[in-house]
Amino acid sequence: MESGKLTKMKVIGYEKPDYSEEIGEYEVLVNPDNYKNRAELNYTTNASPIGTSAETVKFRGAGSNVFEINFFFDGTGVMTQEKVDNQISKLKKLIFSYNGDIHEPNYVKIFWGTQFLFQGRLKSWQPSYTMMDPEGTPLRAEIACTFIYSITPKKKALLENRNSSDLTHVREVKAGDHLPGMCYKIYGDSKYYLQVARFNGISDFRSILPGDQITFPPLN
Structure with missing residues (x-):
């Protein structure tokens, strides 16, 4: 990294489930203050006889692994001259929009500099517009995104050792x-x-x- 240059978070889009055939990337305007990475484990419970105080839980497997982050956009001219709608459109095309070549949205990886943070696909997209000009055009926006973890069946089998x-x-x-x-x-x-x-x-x-x-x- 060059001295004095801020390392930005970056989102990269891919067409293939093995994260090959890169199709584009988006560098955030402002690095987020925080992000969340939540994983779950699934269990089944055996019905306990009446009068018992505890039950046995049995491991079923890994549950969902989700990554939550908010992307910030500014069109006031302080950070960039590009309009908020144009900024949002670039990110939306990469992670949300339907890709006609694969007939579904893209796969994505998220990096912060050289640090790998997450891989998967967008699950939810929730924009919030916080400042408007006199004509109602958004000058600032924040989009809450949730990504769900995804790997290929082959890699999953290798990780689980079948x-x-x-x-x-x-x-x-x-x-x-x-x-x-x-x-x-x-x-x-x-x-x-x-x-x-x-x-x-x-x-x-x-x-x-x-x-x-x-x-x-x-x-x-």
């Missing part, structure tokens, strides 16, 4: 392994060991030996 109960897994029995324990690692519950034993033609689940190949089928 460790899901809705996929078929083949595991080699190691010393000390037993079928209920292996079921617990894959399905999150050891109760499926008899079902897995039947699927593999194992008459006695205690008879598995190191080196045996066990197939764990998807479960409904």
Whole structure:
């Protein structure tokens, strides 16, 4: 970065879900005072018997990951001579508007200098106009944007190591392994060991030996 030059936040648009084929970028007029990055985890709860004081929650997977930020626009002439509507139009075309080549809005990445902040797609767009000239033309505006995180299915599978109960897994029995324990690692519950034993033609689940190949089928 050049000495004395302010590092600006930048939004870059892409056509592909793997964030290739860059189509343009937008550098903010004013860096935001703050932004929010919120992530969620999803759980299911088991119905607790009447009279109990607690319940068991079971992890289902990652929920939504959203990024919230407000973009500021100024058309008073203090910072730029460009009209507010023109400034907004550039950002809107990049992140909100329908892209006819892909038949949907673009994918975006957000950077602050060289620091990567977020990748995903715009979820909500809420403009607020705070100053008007005598003819009603906006001179200042702020747009609250919410982005939702997005990655390709291939990258998601790599991150999760394809460790899901809705996929078929083949595991080699190691010393000390037993079928209920292996079921617990894959399905999150050891109760499926008899079902897995039947699927593999194992008459006695205690008879598995190191080196045996066990197939764990998807479960409904």
